[in-house]
Amino acid sequence: MTLNITDMPLEQFKDWLVPIVNEDIFTSRERLIALLAKNAPHDELEEEFREFFNGYYVLALELEEYEEVILGIIEQNDAFAHLNHRISAVEAQRKSSPLGREARRMGLSVHGDPVPEIKVTALSPDEFRGFVHTLANWRFFVSRERLVKLMETDDRIEISYRLRTEFYEFFVCYLELELFLENYDYDPDDGLELRPEFIEELEREEEYIRSGGKMYTLEEVAEELGIDLKCMN
Incomplete structure (x- = not known):
C-alpha cells in the first residue's frame, strides 16, 4: 500500500496515527507498569504479559505494512542521519x-x-520480571507519549514537521523492540485451555467421522453451492 506521509495533510496524518497510538499494547503496558510497581504475583504478571504480547502482535501487523515506505522516507532525508544509523x-x-x-x-x-534462543516460559520469576521491566520501559513507549502530546497540540505550524519526525523516531524504536524480541520464544496461546463448548464440538465431529460420516473437500462444497473457485482466485 502506498503511503505518502510527507505530502499527507496534517489532519489526515493525525487521523491515520490515532488507531496506531491507541492499540491495546499501550494500555496493557500501563497495567504492566502498575503490576511491577506493586510487586504483583508472578501469575498476574504473566497473564498481563500475554495481553501485552497480543497487543504487540496487532501493532506489528499494522506497522510492518508500511515499513518499506517509511524506511525509504527516512533514508532519503539527511536530517534523519541519526535514525538511519540506528x-x-x-x-x-x-x-x-x-x-x-x-x-x-x-x-x-x-x-x-x-x-x-530464550524461551520466555522457561525464565525464572526474577528473570521474567526483569524481562517485563525492560520491555515496559522501552523508549518506544516514551516516543509514543510524545506523539500523543503532539497530536493534541493546536499549533498546526509548530507540530506539522515535529509530528512526522517523532513518528519516524517511534517507528525506529519499534524496529529496535522487534530486534530485542527476536531472541525470545513465546507463544501467547501456550497453556490456555480450550472452551468446553469447543471441545464438545470437536468430540462430536470426531464421533461423526468414526461412525462413517463423510468429509467434504472444498471443491465438493463449492460444486454443491454452485461456486466457481476459479473466479475467486
Missing part, C-alpha cells in the same frame, strides 16, 4: 526474515530462520 544497526543484527518475524510472534518458526 536502522543500519538493526538490519546488521537481524537474523530472521520478515516471514520469520511474523511466525515468531505466533510462537512458530520458519525453516531456515534461527530459532529464538
Whole structure:
C-alpha cells in the first residue's frame, strides 16, 4: 500500500496515527507498569504479559505494512542521519526474515530462520520480571507519549514537521523492540485451555467421522453451492 506521509495533510496524518497510538499494547503496558510497581504475583504478571504480547502482535501487523515506505522516507532525508544509523544497526543484527518475524510472534518458526534462543516460559520469576521491566520501559513507549502530546497540540505550524519526525523516531524504536524480541520464544496461546463448548464440538465431529460420516473437500462444497473457485482466485 502506498503511503505518502510527507505530502499527507496534517489532519489526515493525525487521523491515520490515532488507531496506531491507541492499540491495546499501550494500555496493557500501563497495567504492566502498575503490576511491577506493586510487586504483583508472578501469575498476574504473566497473564498481563500475554495481553501485552497480543497487543504487540496487532501493532506489528499494522506497522510492518508500511515499513518499506517509511524506511525509504527516512533514508532519503539527511536530517534523519541519526535514525538511519540506528536502522543500519538493526538490519546488521537481524537474523530472521520478515516471514520469520511474523511466525515468531505466533510462537512458530520458519525453516531456515534461527530459532529464538530464550524461551520466555522457561525464565525464572526474577528473570521474567526483569524481562517485563525492560520491555515496559522501552523508549518506544516514551516516543509514543510524545506523539500523543503532539497530536493534541493546536499549533498546526509548530507540530506539522515535529509530528512526522517523532513518528519516524517511534517507528525506529519499534524496529529496535522487534530486534530485542527476536531472541525470545513465546507463544501467547501456550497453556490456555480450550472452551468446553469447543471441545464438545470437536468430540462430536470426531464421533461423526468414526461412525462413517463423510468429509467434504472444498471443491465438493463449492460444486454443491454452485461456486466457481476459479473466479475467486
